[in-house]
Every structure is written in structure tokens, then in C-alpha cells.
Amino acid sequence: MPASGDFFEQVYAVVRQIPEGKVTSYGAIARFLGSARSSRIVGYAMKASLAMNEVPAHRVVNRNGLLTGRHHFSPPEGMQRALEREGIAVSDHQVQDFESVFWNPEVLLA
DNA sequence: CCGATGACCATTT
DNA sequence: AAAATGGCCATCG
Numbered sequence: 001m002p003a004s005g006d007f008f009e010q011v012y013a014v015v016r017q018i019p020e021g022k023v024t025s026y027g028a029i030a031r032f033l034g035s036a037r038s039s040r041i042v043g044y045a046m047k048a049s050l051a052m053n054e055v056p057a058h059r060v061v062n063r064n065g066l067l068t069g070r071h072h073f074s075p076p077e078g079m080q081r082a083l084e085r086e087g088i089a090v091s092d093h094q095v096q097d098f099e100s101v102f103w104n105p106e107v108l109l110a
Numbered sequence: 111c112c113g114a115t116g117a118c119c120a121t122t123t
Numbered sequence: 124a125a126a127a128t129g130g131c132c133a134t135c136g
Contacts, residue, residue, distance in 0.1 A: 007132060026118055030131085036119080038131040043117035045133085050117095067119030091120060115135085123127075 007033065008045040014105045015049065018059045022103035023086040025063045035051040047072055047109055058082040064097030 010033050018024055022092060026042040035041070042060075049055035058079040062068045070093055073079040080090045089096035 030118080035131065037129090039118040039120095040116065040130080041118090041132045044115095046117055057117080060117080067117090070115060075114090079124090112127095113136090116133095121127105121129080123125105 007035070007038070007041055008048060011042050011045040012049055012052075012055050014108065015046070015055050015057065015060055017105075017108060018056060018103050021101065023059045023061055023065075023083070023088060023098070023101050024103045024105060025061060025065075027063050028102075029060070029105055032108075043069065059086075059103075061095055061098075065095040067093040067095070 011029055014029050014032060015024075018101055026039040027036070027048075030036055030039040030042045043062075046055070046057045046069060049057050056068065058073065060069070067079055067083075067090065070076045070079045080093065083090045083095065088101050095101060
């Protein structure tokens with residue numbers, strides 16, 4: 001495990017707490033961690049998380065509800081299928097009713 | 111060691 | 124309103 005990934009581990013911790021049937025965005029996580037402008041890093045962390053089968057990266061999409069990272073999955077369409085399996089409607093690589101299935105990391109503060 | 115790049119987002123031109 | 128650019132942290136060459 002990359003001990004040099006301080007930010008990464010924080011991201012993983014949050015993503016792992018995402019309840020089933022819910023999704024979140026990179027920016028939401030970045031903002032929750034205190035680095036609102038480091039949303040890029042969150043996405044980069046997710047790519048690395050694919051190597052570790054302990055993070056549900058398929059529950060993380062961009063702020064548009066678009067499955068931007070589907071191409072990094074194996075198979076790419078597997079991400080969409082995984083979301084639908086959890087009860088999330090996905091169409092054309094886009095989460096339907098995104099606001100309804102959106103999960104805010106702020107709930108971890110409780 | 112330095113430069114470039116990446117599952118993004120928000121602001122400015 | 125659309126397009127371009129800056130910013131962030133970490134990894135790779």
C-alpha cells in the first residue's frame with residue numbers, strides 16, 4: 001500500500017463508506033477533504049484504487065453524473081452494469097436521477 | 111532532480 | 124453562452 005498516498009487513503013476511506021445504491025462526485029470528496037480544487041487528484045486516486053479491489057470506484061462519477069472513468073474498468077461497460085445492479089439507473093454512461101442517488105460525504109461527520 | 115500528465119471543477123476571457 | 128485556462132497532489136520518464 002502506498003504510504004506516500006496521504007490524500008489517496010483519505011479518498012479511499014470516503015469511497016468505501018458510500019452506501020450501496022448511491023453515488024458521489026469527485027468534487028464532493030475533494031471538498032470534503034478540504035481540497036476543493038484537487039478534484040483531479042481524487043479521480044487519479046480512483047484509477048489507482050482499481051488496482052486495489054477494496055474500493056467501489058464504480059460509485060464515483062463526475063459532477064455531471066457522467067461515468068467518465070468507465071474506460072478504465074474491465075470491461076468498461078461493467079461499471080454501468082455494477083451501478084444498475086445496485087439499483088441505479090444508468091443510460092448512455094450517465095446516471096439517471098443523479099441528484100436522487102447522490103450521496104454526500106458530509107454524513108460521515110455524524 | 112525536473113517536466114509532463116491525469117476518472118475534474120470552477121473561474122475568466 | 125462557449126471556449127480557454129488555472130489549480131490541486133501524486134506518479135512516471
